[in-house]
Amino acid sequence: xxxxxxxxxxxxxxxxxxxxxxxxxxxxxxxxxxxxxxxxxxxxxxxxxxxxxxxxxxxxxxxxxxxxxxxxxxxxxxxxxxxxxxxxxxxxxxxxxxxxxxxxxxxxxxxx
Amino acid sequence: xxxxxxxxxxxxxxxxxxxxxxxxxxxxxxxxxxxxxxxxxxxxxxxxxxxxxxxxxxxxxxxxxxxxxxxxxxxxxxxxxxxxxxxxxxxxxxxxxxxxxxxxxxxxxxx
Numbered sequence: 001x002x003x004x005x006x007x008x009x010x011x012x013x014x015x016x017x018x019x020x021x022x023x024x025x026x027x028x029x030x031x032x033x034x035x036x037x038x039x040x041x042x043x044x045x046x047x048x049x050x051x052x053x054x055x056x057x058x059x060x061x062x063x064x065x066x067x068x069x070x071x072x073x074x075x076x077x078x079x080x081x082x083x084x085x086x087x088x089x090x091x092x093x094x095x096x097x098x099x100x101x102x103x104x105x106x107x108x109x110x111x112x
Numbered sequence: 113x114x115x116x117x118x119x120x121x122x123x124x125x126x127x128x129x130x131x132x133x134x135x136x137x138x139x140x141x142x143x144x145x146x147x148x149x150x151x152x153x154x155x156x157x158x159x160x161x162x163x164x165x166x167x168x169x170x171x172x173x174x175x176x177x178x179x180x181x182x183x184x185x186x187x188x189x190x191x192x193x194x195x196x197x198x199x200x201x202x203x204x205x206x207x208x209x210x211x212x213x214x215x216x217x218x219x220x221x222x223x
Contacts, residue, residue, distance in 0.1 A: 033210070033211070035213075041215075042213060042214065042215030042216060043156070043199070043213040043215075045210055045211070045212070048210050056210060091155060091156075098144070098203070098209060100146070100158040100161075101158075101211055103155035103156050103157070104155060105154070105155050106155055
């Protein structure tokens with residue numbers, strides 16, 4: 001298995017632009033997580049899907065952030081409009097049941 | 113109080129040293145505990161789970177103290193390759209369980 005696949009690996013965008021991050025979880029995994037990591041706050045859970053349904057989105061910072069999981073093999077995290085304070089590494093992770101979570105390599109987002 | 117707290121370090125130790133990290137958690141209902149390792153500019157990866165009775169994996173020993181709500185990780189005979197950030201992770205069992213990460217403790221092993 002190729003593991004959790006995220007794209008793009010790096011994104012540099014101007015303030016105000018829309019950013020879409022993509023994630024392909026490991027086949028067969030029924031839970032998907034989006035995390036954001038910064039030096040100041042560490043790894044923060046943004047949203048958690050179980051069987052493609054959003055279960056906990058309390059970590060989504062504000063209305064500028066939205067996430068979808070249209071099927072078991074794909075999820076997106078969208079920021080519209082982006083702001084410099086959104087600059088961070090965004091990780092997607094998946095797991096089966098209550099086993100360990102496997103992380104993608106992350107998307108390093110820079111908003112200038 | 114933060115849900116999961118760790119000393120950020122860095123811990124600077126020479127090769128061969130023994131080093132220990134602690135982590136405290138605030139939710140007494142937490143059920144499962146893990147240590148993840150994160151290398152610089154890489155994704156976190158599971159190092160080991162932490163069981164109530166304590167567990168060992170080679171040079172690594174993890175222990176759980178439910179009464180005091182802390183978890184520890186002991187690394188013996190440190191190697192240069194152990195240099196990384198170690199993340200303490202707690203899973204609650206309230207409804208659908210999520211993983212809450214500490215900010216991590218950085219370890220630097222020098223020759």
